[in-house]
């Protein structure tokens with residue numbers, strides 16, 4: 083009988099976290115299976131033409147010797163690059179991630195995992211083609227796309243009327259249409275700006291009293307640098323703490339961690355979309371949507387607050403964020419999922435080594451942010467995760 087080999091570890095996901103972790107574990111000589119479409123979220127769930135919010139030096143993947151950072155890729159390919167002040171194009175970052183996969187994660191299998199269940203002391207993975215893989219440990223690096231959050235009343239409307247922004251990469255299909263983007267953060271502003279550039283008449287509706295655009299880069303004097311030291315997730319001493327000491331953050335009480343992770347770096351659109359938004363988009367601030375009805379195939383949004391009137395559009399794009407919910411990952415078998423202890427916000431409770439209450443099952447990326455802090459919501463958090471897991475698995 084042909085008994086399948088039991089590999090050590092499966093990495094599920096091929097974004098910045100999965101790829102950086104796989105590169106580190108491969109160097110340690112661990113027997114690995116790595117699954118996922120490289121940089122899929124960046125290729126399918128973010129709008130074409132977008133620029134990254136993170137600076138160049140913080141928008142990178144991590145190989146064990148830090149030899150192939152985004153700066154090196156740009157140099158090799160004649161792409162303009164600066165550590166700070168020059169926004170990174172989404173297309174360049176996603177091409178870079180794919181090249182990183184080719185160089186450092188050659189074992190990557192571009193197949194999705196359909197189900198994960200227990201198998202004795204390890205796990206059994208069912209792949210999209212029904213192949214079964216057995217492993218001792220699973221590192222779940224599946225990203226945020228499955229966590230797209232549609233709050234009421236949008237979750238009660240048909241998909242022809244409303245969709246979450248993560249459903250779109252190519253916005254050209256909206257040319258000539260009228261679209262309402264709901265939200266006040268970076269994604270809302272990015273989508274609104276790019277929709278207007280794609281030829282859509284665009285409204286942006288937010289409960290906030292203004293869009294809090296980031297300041298454009300400027301020369302920072304000594305005083306400002308001392309008061310707000312720069313980090314991979316932005317300036318400020320609190321960000322220094324979150325980026326440098328995620329293990330200390332992990333030791334804080336759970337409620338405090340959840341509160342900090344939820345509020346640190348609130349909604350703030352990027353400075354470089356400001357002109358387009360201000361010139362081309364009808365921005366409705368201090369606006370509450372009190373109801374949405376469908377009339378002749380169009381959405382009529384009833385508004386309250388400063389702009390009490392209504393707006394009629396062909397489609398609503400909800401830039402309403404992401405909510406961690408393991409059930410929505412859609413790959414954890416129910417028995418396994420119910421054994422994973424979660425915190426008050428629904429995120430898995432993780433050990434200092436990213437292990438959940440199910441022995442051998444690890445979570446990284448945004449799913450680990452309530453454990454290790456805001457840095458885990460960004461690509462730059464992959465450095466900490468990859469190094470820590472590489473030490474753990476050596």
Ligand SMILES: Cc1cc2nc3c(=O)[nH]c(=O)nc-3n(C[C@H](O)[C@H](O)[C@H](O)COP(=O)(O)OP(=O)(O)OC[C@H]3O[C@@H](n4cnc5c(N)ncnc54)[C@H](O)[C@@H]3O)c2cc1C
Nearest residue numbers: 095096097098099118122123134135136195225447460461
């Ligand atoms: C619009 C937008 C803009 C952003 N801009 C920035 C930014 O400028 N800088 C920044 O640092 N962060 C940014 N982020 C946050 C960003 O999502 C995270 O930094 C980053 O994606 C985290 O990497 P990851 O590897 O955890 O997840 P992802 O990049 O989401 O990768 C997840 C991977 O898992 C794979 N996968 C999922 N399910 C399965 C499965 N069942 N089987 C196999 N594979 C699977 C996918 O194919 C994908 O390869 C942005 C997010 C959004 C939505």
